[in-house]
Amino acid sequence: MTTHLTIGELARGTGTKVETVRFYEKSGLLPAPGRTAGNYRAYGPSHLSRLSFIRRSRDLGFSLDQVRELLDLADERDRSCEAIDAIAKAHLAEVERKIADLTALRQELDRMITQCGCGTVADCRIIDALSPRVA
Amino acid sequence: MTTHLTIGELARGTGTKVETVRFYEKSGLLPAPGRTAGNYRAYGPSHLSRLSFIRRSRDLGFSLDQVRELLDLADERDRSCEAIDAIAKAHLAEVERKIADLTALRQELDRMITQCGCGTVADCRIIDALSPRVA
DNA sequence: ATACACCCTGTAGCAACTACAGGGTCAAGC
DNA sequence: GCTTGACCCTGTAGTTGCTACAGGGTGTAT
Incomplete structure (x- = not known):
């Protein structure tokens, strides 16, 4: 019985709207969480931090595609971060x-x-x- | 037999895509022109200048709604232009x-x-x- | 028991175009 | 006269990043 977050709690915790959370899930940015007996989404801490990452990136003006790339790259912990640098620089140039x-x-x-x-x-x-x- | 412009000529003359011209017509920004026997749109000089106005406004970042308002206001030649000033100022503030x-x-x-x-x-x-x- | 806040899915809407698909028209060349 | 090619027509669906229902189900407090 690990404590979990409902979608509403996750949304409040990250300054996101509930619909947006579901939208991110459908877009493949946020992994689909487990479900409770009543078919409610049950989120863990990893979802919270991933969603926070998404929100911060979005606040900095990265597109969802860029966020996707950043998330993918962030997971390959021991690769060079050149690709990340490139995305950030491209975005800076755009800005x-x-x-x-x-x-x-x-x-x-x-x-x-x-x-x-x-x-x-x-x-x-x-x-x-x-x-x-x-x- | 006044010379008229086809949609392609109008588009080229204003740096617009053909589809966008049709889109402006459907959106009520550009009045529907007459048609030729073959059902082609036949534009006159008034369309050319109206579309130019729209493009300029859009290039300056006005929204289509704002353009609509500006066009409406521009036609009331002897009213005060306060309302126009207000739209421009609001847009400047936004920028x-x-x-x-x-x-x-x-x-x-x-x-x-x-x-x-x-x-x-x-x-x-x-x-x-x-x-x-x-x- | 029933009100209420919350959750579910799925679909449609916003701006401002853009891009087809599947046709019709028109002028030129052979 | 027939074909080629460029252009035109309508209508619909896609783009980005959400947001807003509609029409239900769930969970909890009274």
């Missing part, structure tokens, strides 16, 4: 690209907004900026 | 929030990666950073 994109965007939006004198729509600089040049 | 989030993320990823000495997985700092503290 940096997004930052650059958004920063350029911010500038454009900023420019658009400061030009808007908030008169009528007809001479709104925002609409103007969005409208195609008449050829 | 700034994302930049802040991603910047924090980058820092964490950076820290993780520089700590990785790239030895074996067992002492990989990245996996370490992702793993839950053992209570």
Whole structure:
């Protein structure tokens, strides 16, 4: 009679929604746990730590595919961690690209907004900026 | 016999995929054009400029809902453009929030990666950073 | 006994497209 | 006139990462 966690407890313990836990199971990220007599999922500590790993990775913006890879790699304890490094670096590059994109965007939006004198729509600089040049 | 554009020409003219044009029509963003005898969509200049507006807005990161609003507002030429300003400002705020989030993320990823000495997985700092503290 | 919180499965929905499948149309070339 | 090929049509399903039911069953407290 080892104590186990219900799906609700596991979810609360990791800041996850119950549906999301089931979704991770269906996606093959979280192994299917045993069941109680009443067909309830019964989780152990390994599930808790695996789910925590998933959540942290997700919070850091890794995709589910990347998380899957990281989990697989994490299990091969004595291999080189180059592959892990590569995933992290790829993700970092992606994040940096997004930052650059958004920063350029911010500038454009900023420019658009400061030009808007908030008169009528007809001479709104925002609409103007969005409208195609008449050829 | 006014010249008209086929969907492919319209798409090429605005840097859009054909399927996306049809998708915009189904979503109510682009009015359904007339048809030729052979049931081909026949677009005019108004479609071209409307689709350009949509693409520009999308490139600036506005959601389709926001684009819909902007399009509606843009047509009421003599109303005040406050509402437009509000949408743009809300979007700018959203972009700034994302930049802040991603910047924090980058820092964490950076820290993780520089700590990785790239030895074996067992002492990989990245996996370490992702793993839950053992209570 | 019955209320209530929780669990189960399965399906459908969100954004914003993208990618077929399985057809029809049209202009050019032989 | 017939075929080839590029284009067009509709409709549906896939993508990512969940979230939200619907329609049930379970467990516990009163």
